[in-house]
Amino acid sequence: LFPGGQREAPALFKYDGTYYMITSGATGWSPNPARYWKADEILGEWTDMGDPCIGDTDGKTFWSQSTNVIPVDPENGKFIYMGDRWYNPDTGADISDSRYVWLPVEFQEDGKIALRRYENWTLDVLSGKGLFDVVTELPETASSVSEALEMLPETLEISYDGEDIETTPVTWNIVG
Secondary structure, eight states: OOTTOOEEEEEEEEETTEEEEEEEESOTTSOOOOEEEEESSTTSOOEEEEOOEESOTTSSTTTOEEEEEEEEEGGGTEEEEEEEESSOTTTOOOGGGOEEEEEEEEEOGGGOEEEEOOSSOOGGGGTTOSOOEEOSOOOSOOSSHHHHHHHSOSEEEEEETTEEEEEEEOOOOOOO
16 A cells, blocks of 8 residues: 555544545654545555644644544444554653544545544534535525625535435635
């Protein structure tokens, strides 16, 4: 998967017909940027998707190394990334104070995933992280920003896997 390089700590999971694998660089106890791949078949062609971490300013996978991805509710895209933290940058503690980092996995367009830092969170955060379809009919064009703002709804009806329609609030960011 990574010609000429070394990767370790594979965390493999499947969602919506796609296999994902998050890995770590082989740097011993020192954290490094994660990388992930996706494939339609487990033995098929894997595509390098890069680093899934958003807002990871240190480039160290939020000071963790992938160990597992837990399928909480895989049909609805609810997964938790679990990473080993061998070193705690906040306290300077080393391996004797090892812990885990738990982060929601977010599914995005084009088969991409994202991991973002969360300080304290509950399983409710996993809602809305999976792929969904917008059921609400939306306008295709508007002649002005003010017309667009009038036409766009404050809530959308969305569906996961063609079932369970939910209503969710939406904020529009119009660029133009």
